[in-house]
Amino acid sequence: MSNRFKLITDGFVKNNPTFVLILGMCPTLATTTSAINGLSMGLATLFVLVLSNIVISAIAPVVPDKVHIPAYIVVIATFVTLVQLLMQAFTPAMYETLGLFIPLIVVNCIILGRAEAFASKNGVLDSACDGLGVGLGFTCSLTVLGAVREMLGSGSIFGWNFLGGNDGMLAFVMAPGAFICLGYLMVLFNKFLKKS
């Protein structure tokens, strides 16, 4: 039990996909224009990660070694299509905002990485916990990055405009701000959280 709990908590700091493993940079940078966008992208990835980890850990013993990568990709792509259709049906506005980056969850290296490194070698429950931990860690980092960019770029947080005006530093909502914010957040992470 404590072991599984550790699998979940590891995803936050020790194995944080964004700040430590530096995986899945494209959605991290592209979708974090606001805290809520980052959160949604994180949750979509979390959903795919947990389900694909479960299925892959279940099928791994019977999949021939030669075709394991294509087989895993098909599993992942299936769940991504599921998310795509669900989001289109229930949150069409968010689907429009995240756009291309929903189908691109397929090529998010975090998911295939966890499938290869963990799910293919461990049991179903452990893999589900690992997926949950890494997924939550990813969601958390995306939300933090989104919140920082939203505060600097549009002076609001989760849509609540605390400056009372419309004057943020627009560059932070656009491409350069994404790189610079992530860079500085990584510096803070290295300085205060990472154990050497």
Next chain:
Amino acid sequence: MEYFLIIISAIFVNNIVLAQFLGICPFLGVSNKLSTATGMSMAVCFVITLATLVTYLINKYLLIPFNITFLQTIAFILVIAALVQMVEIVLKKTSPSLYQALGIFLPLITTNCAVLGVAIDVVTKQFTFGGEAHFLNLGEAMVYAFATSLGYGLAMVIFAGIREHLAMNDVPKAFKGVPIALISVGILALAFMGFSGMVK
């Protein structure tokens, strides 16, 4: 004229790395040296153009007539994975020297989201390029894909040059490696923002 606008737009205005955030992982991963960066850009250029051609045709003549466009993501990623494998095999047999140059980068490209991103973009998005919003025809799609991959190469080579200089500088410990690289990309992206508005 329109092709010219597509090229300018894809390389500078909507640079795939610096404005659209596609293909960041290999961008950060193999940009330590100028020579590997050039090799990777050439491999990406080759695969993006080829993959876009194949997926465009598959979408037009297979997915749309049978009304199964919801399979787009699965179909495209499988096509790209198969294509990369095939290119690898063919190159190995026919042009060993090119294989030597691109070889090690090819397997990495399957998970490069720039390839899937461009393939999905050209069949689902409407582009304007100065005129009315429209879906791209095959010729435009090919030009767009090729120009986009040139933009990828451009960003990659510039950044590799910057990184070679960064490696010689003494940066604070917490900034070492990826953080300082990200901040430099940010400044580079800021420079590329100067092109925005040139092509609508």
